[in-house]
Amino acid sequence: MRNRHAGAPFADGDEQIEAYLADLSVPALLASCVHLLPPERHDEILDGPVRPQGIYINELQGFMSPEDQAAGRKLALEIIRDYRDRGCPEPEPPSDELARRIMEFLAVEEVTPDYLAMMLDELGLDGRDHRRPERLPAAADYPAVIVGAGMSGLLAAIRLGQAGFPYVVLEKNDDVGGTWWENTYPGARVDVASHFYSYSFDDGGHWSEFFSRQPELRAYFAHVADSYGLRDHIRFGVEVTGATWNEDDATWTVEVEGGDPITARVLVTAVGQLNRPLVPEFPGSFDGPAFHTSRWRDDVDLTGKRVVMIGAGATGFQLAPAIAERVEHLTIIQRTAQWMFPNPGYHEGVGPGVDWATRHLPFYGRWFRFVEMWPMTDKGLVAAKVDPAWEPQRQSVSEINDMVRVMFGDWIREQVGDDAELLAKVLPTYPPTGKRTLQDNGTWLKTLQRDNVELVRAGVERLAAGGVVDSEGVEHPADVVVFATGFRYNDLLLPLRIRGRDGVDLREMWGIRPAAHVGVTVAGFPNLFLLYGPGTNAAGGSSAILGVEFAAWFMTECLRELVTGRHRTVEVTREAYDAYYARFQDEMRQMVWASPHIEHNYFTNEAGEVHGVNPFRMVDYWHWTRRPDPADYVYS
Numbered sequence: 001m002r003n004r005h006a007g008a009p010f011a012d013g014d015e016q017i018e019a020y021l022a023d024l025s026v027p028a029l030l031a032s033c034v035h036l037l038p039p040e041r042h043d044e045i046l047d048g049p050v051r052p053q054g055i056y057i058n059e060l061q062g063f064m065s066p067e068d069q070a071a072g073r074k075l076a077l078e079i080i081r082d083y084r085d086r087g088c089p090e091p092e093p094p095s096d097e098l099a100r101r102i103m104e105f106l107a108v109e110e111v112t113p114d115y116l117a118m119m120l121d122e123l124g125l126d127g128r129d130h131r132r133p134e135r136l137p138a139a140a141d142y143p144a145v146i147v148g149a150g151m152s153g154l155l156a157a158i159r160l161g162q163a164g165f166p167y168v169v170l171e172k173n174d175d176v177g178g179t180w181w182e183n184t185y186p187g188a189r190v191d192v193a194s195h196f197y198s199y200s201f202d203d204g205g206h207w208s209e210f211f212s213r214q215p216e217l218r219a220y221f222a223h224v225a226d227s228y229g230l231r232d233h234i235r236f237g238v239e240v241t242g243a244t245w246n247e248d249d250a251t252w253t254v255e256v257e258g259g260d261p262i263t264a265r266v267l268v269t270a271v272g273q274l275n276r277p278l279v280p281e282f283p284g285s286f287d288g289p290a291f292h293t294s295r296w297r298d299d300v301d302l303t304g305k306r307v308v309m310i311g312a313g314a315t316g317f318q319l320a321p322a323i324a325e326r327v328e329h330l331t332i333i334q335r336t337a338q339w340m341f342p343n344p345g346y347h348e349g350v351g352p353g354v355d356w357a358t359r360h361l362p363f364y365g366r367w368f369r370f371v372e373m374w375p376m377t378d379k380g381l382v383a384a385k386v387d388p389a390w391e392p393q394r395q396s397v398s399e400i401n402d403m404v405r406v407m408f409g410d411w412i413r414e415q416v417g418d419d420a421e422l423l424a425k426v427l428p429t430y431p432p433t434g435k436r437t438l439q440d441n442g443t444w445l446k447t448l449q450r451d452n453v454e455l456v457r458a459g460v461e462r463l464a465a466g467g468v469v470d471s472e473g474v475e476h477p478a479d480v481v482v483f484a485t486g487f488r489y490n491d492l493l494l495p496l497r498i499r500g501r502d503g504v505d506l507r508e509m510w511g512i513r514p515a516a517h518v519g520v521t522v523a524g525f526p527n528l529f530l531l532y533g534p535g536t537n538a539a540g541g542s543s544a545i546l547g548v549e550f551a552a553w554f555m556t557e558c559l560r561e562l563v564t565g566r567h568r569t570v571e572v573t574r575e576a577y578d579a580y581y582a583r584f585q586d587e588m589r590q591m592v593w594a595s596p597h598i599e600h601n602y603f604t605n606e607a608g609e610v611h612g613v614n615p616f617r618m619v620d621y622w623h624w625t626r627r628p629d630p631a632d633y634v635y636s
């Protein structure tokens with residue numbers, strides 16, 4: 001069978017192909033062309049003069065001049081024409097050495113062996129899904145329950161199914177998709193490029209926008225559920241309340257709201273880090289419709305209404321521009337200004353050439369994923385690391401972090417012009433990248449400059465019958481109040497009551513400090529696996545899906561040992577669990593996310609510590625999750 005990344009043969013005419021090439025990333029296009037040339041001609045591209053000059057987040061053309069891009073397309077057209085005329089023979093998958101050379105061509109820097117190994121695993125250039133677990137006949141005796149059918153739960157279902165575990169997914173909603181099913185507010189979209197915010201083994205292929213909107217993401221996860229045959233295993237409308245470990249028969253009893261408990265030998269939580277809305281309990285009450293952004297009310301027409309939006313973090317930043325035109329007046333009550341990442345192409349559509357190239361040009365989709373992934377993976381950590389000698393820490397945490405502050409600040413100043421009052425409101429005064437940095441193409445500040453929009457930099461004192469009273473005592477009249485106040489980020493696994501060995505309650509044991517060994521396993525809780533667990537949120541860039549894929553692989557490796565050894569339990573040792581936590585906190589204390597200078601930092605708990613975010617390099621996390629260290633795990 002033809003390698004699934006080799007592309008389907010085609011017979012399009014020259015003019016049509018030329019038109020398609022105009023839509024493409026020239027670096028990825030040239031990388032694809034390497035596969036169409038005989039080995040003795042690879043250097044024409046890999047050592048040739050037409051090449052990317054650098055790589056950067058969302059810079060899909062590798063800083064090539066327009067002339068170089070045109071030259072690259074011309075060269076590609078000749079090579080593609082010849083390939084077509086030869087009947088599109090299937091190219092060999094690249095050797096590791098050739099793959100490394102292509103990666104270095106695209107990355108414009110050395111790709112060290114550790115990154116090469118991670119990237120080969122991610123890209124599966126040989127056509128294999130490298131994270132697909134081996135099928136284990138004995139897995140049939142280990143029924144599993146997965147809680148949640150969002151991105152993580154669907155992945156767990158695919159992986160457990162591939163390994164041969166009987167499993168059921170319990171999902172409180174009526175459909176799959178989690179975040180992308182629930183968050184239907186206008187303007188909702190990803191801020192990690194879609195060709196990367198997708199599973200490594202199924203990149204969706206045909207996104208209509210580079211940063212897709214919620215309906216398309218929801219459809220993607222529905223497509224995954226359908227095409228991997230997951231729906232028969234999912235029970236919708238079933239909310240799990242807790243689970244209890246039974247020492248006698250080494251099983252979990254999974255308790256569900258209003259239904260019979262379910263027994264399993266393996267329990268996977270995939271309930272998300274951002275699934276429980278945070279609605280602050282303001283005093284007073286409002287007489288009209290008031291709702292959280294993740295509980296969007298389509299029955300409330302905002303046209304011609306006065307809307308007060310409380311909060312403007314990642315969600316409000318997307319919502320306000322999407323509704324400003326149709327409301328009579330929009331008041332945005334925001335405590336903290338947000339840093340934003342300049343991304344002029346944030347709302348850009350994907351031309352038909354991308355779809356064509358992904359379907360037909362050998363490895364184009366893979367190399368395009370690389371172009372999007374490489375600058376997002378680990379690069380952001382450098383600017384997030386605190387240099388204790390740097391002053392003033394209140395403003396930035398290191399020299400490079402300060403350079404980011406200047407760059408982001410210039411982007412804001414450019415748009416605000418000489419409006420000093422607005423600038424004072426929108427220019428953050430805390431270190432950049434300390435919170436999730438928002439993707440911006442200018443719509444946010446344009447929205448704030450509209451006559452019918454007012455930004456109020458204040459907190460909320462109380463709700464009133466006819467509006468919202470801010471912390472300065474000013475009442476803002478409203479017909480509708482929207483809470484863009486985020487999620488209960490630090491209440492991981494809320495409201496589950498998971499009781500492990502000796503009846504220990506997981507959330508009570510954690511208190512304000514949720515932890516898991518490599519984000520996946522917890523001492524005292526055998527055969528329990530957490531996906532998108534503590535310390536796995538990719539705040540330093542990258543896609544949440546990448547980390548969850550690593551974690552799911554780790555889970556299946558633990559289970560492989562469990563099943564092949566016919567053991568009853570697999571459990572991380574207390575020593576390994578504690579040591580990982582200590583290492584995690586040591587690292588985290590050196591990162592901007594734990595800086596005491598970040599205003600209203602939702603990453604931190606009441607003690608100022610961070611537990612949700614991953615402070616480590618993804619390449620290290622990949623290595624640690626390759627397989628459980630036998631010294632760290634006990635099988636009984």
Ligand SMILES: Cc1cc2nc3c(=O)[nH]c(=O)nc-3n(C[C@H](O)[C@H](O)[C@H](O)COP(=O)(O)OP(=O)(O)OC[C@H]3O[C@@H](n4cnc5c(N)ncnc54)[C@H](O)[C@@H]3O)c2cc1C
Binds near residue numbers: 147149188271274
């Ligand atoms: C608005 C928004 C935008 C985001 N954008 C990005 C982005 O651009 N890039 C990025 O990398 N990450 C992003 N994230 C973070 C992350 O990628 C998503 O939250 C992702 O959906 C996480 O997948 P998940 O399956 O782990 O959790 P979720 O998508 O939250 O799914 C959890 C599922 O579990 C179910 N569930 C929860 N509790 C129970 C229970 N007790 N019983 C039964 N079912 C239960 C829920 O109903 C839900 O379906 C975003 C998050 C949000 C909220």
